[in-house]
Amino acid sequence: MPSPPEDWLKAESPLPCFIRKYQLDSAAQLTLLIALAPHLQPDFFERTIMTQLPQAGDYPQIGGWRGKSFRGFLPTGETVLFILGSHQLSQRLLLQQIFSEEHPFARDRVLYLEPPPEGEPMMSGKLVMTQDYIDLFTQGELSRPHFSLDFPAQLITTEMEWEDLVLNSQTLQQIRDLEAWITHGATILYDWGMKRKLKLGYRALFYGPPGTGKTLTASLLGKYTGKDVYKVDLSMVVSKFIGETEKNLANLFMKAESKDWILFFDEADALFGKRTNVRDAHDKYANQEVSYLLQRVENYDGLVILSSNFKSNIDEAFLRRFQSLIQFPIPNAKERSQLWHIAFPSQVKLTQDIDLTELANTYEMSGSDIMNVVQHCCLQVLQGSYTAINQEILLKAIKREFSKAGKIL
Known part of the structure; x- marks a missing residue:
């Protein structure tokens, strides 16, 4: 030869x-x-x-x-x-x-x-x-896949830093532990010979209300560990046709295998929800999809992050196999005060009648809600209606945000 x-x-x-x-x-x-x-x-x-x-x-x-x-x-x-x-x-x-x-x-x-x-x-x-x-x-380099029916996931990045993420100390520590696994997992598995005792890859669940930092955390983990993070579009994965969901998932995981990517399933309840009692053929195949997904997630050699509003929505068979279950609660008054104080750009002035600490104590809002309020206020200034953000503008923006969620101020 x-x-x-x-x-x-x-x-x-x-x-x-x-x-x-x-x-x-x-x-x-x-x-x-x-x-x-x-x-x-x-x-x-x-x-x-x-x-x-x-x-x-x-x-x-x-x-x-x-x-x-x-x-x-x-x-x-x-x-x-x-x-x-x-x-x-x-x-x-x-x-x-x-x-x-x-x-x-x-x-x-x-x-x-x-x-x-x-x-x-x-x-x-x-x-x-x-x-x-x-x-x-x-x-000279591996190409990144393009968003398509064959690969229904998009690369997500962020220009924000860890300092921009405001969470309670327990949640932050769990995220640091997850970051440590991404950084040192290969050493444990291969250099320390634990591959025969531990499953490859890592599975984590982020759960909590919308706007509490789940997607941002996934992006930051990728940014600081040098991994690409792909957010999976479940609307393109889940199909009403028998066998199509499994086929779409197979294509996704096959493409991601051995690439060391982080797969982020946002609003994962649609795909990872609890199995039901079998009443008809539809239930039978829906349960098969969950079982198939459980197998693929277990065999994936990288990090899989599921995001859900409620932990109770996720099938228990998944939860038993997760290494991390990380809660992202609505920020408390102290955390909301931090968010308010870092939210406004330096180019915008606030009038003296605004007390950001008082706002944090009065209005229960997520980080996403607060940023929506800040964006609306900044637009009011740029439109020329005001030279600075005052209490009146801020309260109107807060009321507007609450009404979007069907809440009464």
């Missing part, structure tokens, strides 16, 4: 770095190159085949297929076996291990064989390298 030249493995470009990281043998290295070749030189296999086999004819042992738009030769599993194993049966059987589920290629979704039509040999399947790794090896 041919071997790649050794000197190129010393380079610091993504492909050699990847090979060194996973300590890939010669067969795996060449399989990578075979899968990557059509993306670098469209006529590579055509020229090679013509050089080695100049006589016209059909050579089924080489494998290969033609795409709908791509007119060149595209490799299959048979192509890999032919190039690396020739006609040696023992070598061909050994090479098939490259496509096993235990190999880093499958485990990290680097490349795979597309299942062939039923009844056809497995190795006749198309050799496919995922777009993430095509981008890594050709552009």
Whole structure:
């Protein structure tokens, strides 16, 4: 079997770095190159085949297929076996291990064989390298997925800092513990040998009223640990058609697997709610969806955060498997005072009749409510109606916010 030249493995470009990281043998290295070749030189296999086999004819042992738009030769599993194993049966059987589920290629979704039509040999399947790794090896970095039906999640970021997050001390300590796991979890699992005793990944539930900082906390955890945070759009995941919800979830988790992303399921009750007594077929399949999701969340190797208004809405089977249950309560008067004092931009003046501490003691509001009030007041100033924010503007904005929630001031 041919071997790649050794000197190129010393380079610091993504492909050699990847090979060194996973300590890939010669067969795996060449399989990578075979899968990557059509993306670098469209006529590579055509020229090679013509050089080695100049006589016209059909050579089924080489494998290969033609795409709908791509007119060149595209490799299959048979192509890999032919190039690396020739006609040696023992070598061909050994090479098939490259496509096993235990190999880093499958485990990290680097490349795979597309299942062939039923009844056809497995190795006749198309050799496919995922777009993430095509981008890594050709552009220098893994591409971020685009929001779509195949990946119904959006990257969320924030320009805010930990200092902008006002929570009680118990909640903050639980968040710090969660941050510690994100930072040091790999050390516990791999360096300290706990992988055989602990499940991979981490599962957390954020619960509390809207506007209390759950989404902001998820964004800050990603920001300060260097992880991408993807907020899952459940409206695109949940389907009324039988089997579609599971299919959508499978696509989502497959894309996220081994990427070290944080998956954030906001308003998770719609998908992670309690199972019901089976009264009809709809209940049966709804319960199957919850059971399937429980399995996928348990097997995900990164951090999964569920967000809900009420802990009691989440199925108990999920709660038993969560490492963290973190409550985000409505801020108390002291915390509301902190929020009021840091909420206004420095460019805006407040008149002397405003007592922010008194406002905090009088009106029970979430951090989101307070920011909505501040935004409305700032707009009033920018419209030219006022030169500064006074008590009258502030109280009107508070009343407006309360009315939105159906509350009487």
